[in-house]
Amino acid sequence: MNIVDNYNRLRSSIPKYVKIVVAAKTRTIDEIREVIFAGASIIGENYVQEARKVQQELGNGTWHLIGHLQRNKVKDAVKIFDMIGTVDSIALVKEIDTRCASIGKIMPVLIEINSGSEPQKSGVLPENTLPLIRETALLQNIKIMGLMTMGPLSGNPESARPYFIETRKIFNEIKALNIPNVELQYLSMGMTNSYKVAIEEGSNMIRLGTAIFGERKS
Numbered sequence: 086m087n088i089v090d091n092y093n094r095l096r097s098s099i100p101k102y103v104k105i106v107v108a109a110k111t112r113t114i115d116e117i118r119e120v121i122f123a124g125a126s127i128i129g130e131n132y133v134q135e136a137r138k139v140q141q142e143l144g145n146g147t148w149h150l151i152g153h154l155q156r157n158k159v160k161d162a163v164k165i166f167d168m169i170g171t172v173d174s175i176a177l178v179k180e181i182d183t184r185c186a187s188i189g190k191i192m193p194v195l196i197e198i199n200s201g202s203e204p205q206k207s208g209v210l211p212e213n214t215l216p217l218i219r220e221t222a223l224l225q226n227i228k229i230m231g232l233m234t235m236g237p238l239s240g241n242p243e244s245a246r247p248y249f250i251e252t253r254k255i256f257n258e259i260k261a262l263n264i265p266n267v268e269l270q271y272l273s274m275g276m277t278n279s280y281k282v283a284i285e286e287g288s289n290m291i292r293l294g295t296a297i298f299g300e301r302k303s
């Protein structure tokens with residue numbers, strides 16, 4: 086399993102306008118170093134603690150939080166991430182805004198949509214997305230940069246397609262409203278098993294772990 090080859094093969098087969106976020110969870114520092122060496126620039130981390138450790142070792146890069154963020158971790162998260170990609174409630178948004186205000190930072194965020202409307206899943210429900218965005222847009226220290234969805238997880242990428250279509254529809258509708266302080270630029274959809282379908286349905290930011298590093302052991 087050669088990480089550099091994997092990354093290069095993926096990068097050259099995926100359209101240039103599509104950003105690749107490296108999903109680094111469970112990977113070693115050396116593995117992450119290799120993919121950065123191959124040219125990857127955006128590292129996605131699921132946990133604040135883990136991200137801090139990796140960042141201390143590897144330094145520069147662009148760091149995205151792709152895992153669920155708890156309110157009591159926001160204070161640390163806003164210091165180390167360049168983007169928070171899983172914002173899904175007004176309570177979380179307000180906490181991010183407050184913490185960013187105190188360190189003089191404007192945090193780019195993606196709003197995570199629970200496109201399958203699954204109970205227990207993170208993400209804002211499709212019908213609540215616009216109200217959340219309108220409220221967030223009023224805050225000074227947050228900048229909405231796009232939308233993200235996981236979609237219901239299943240082995241079959243085709244079963245994710247309707248949820249990607251639904252999310253793109255919401256993306257286009259909200260973009261057309263031209264809400265001040267909302268810059269819908271990124272549509273983050275697709276992982277190793279679904280990124281091709283996601284790109285067909287309008288994704289311009291995919292999150293890849295297994296395709297780069299191989300199967301996770303844990």
Ligand SMILES: *Cc1c(COP(=O)(O)O)cnc(C)c1O
Pocket residue numbers: 108110131151152276277278292293294295296
């Ligand atoms: C792990 C993870 C990914 C990548 O998953 P793979 O199937 O290994 O590509 C993408 N997004 C999130 C939020 C993840 O936690």
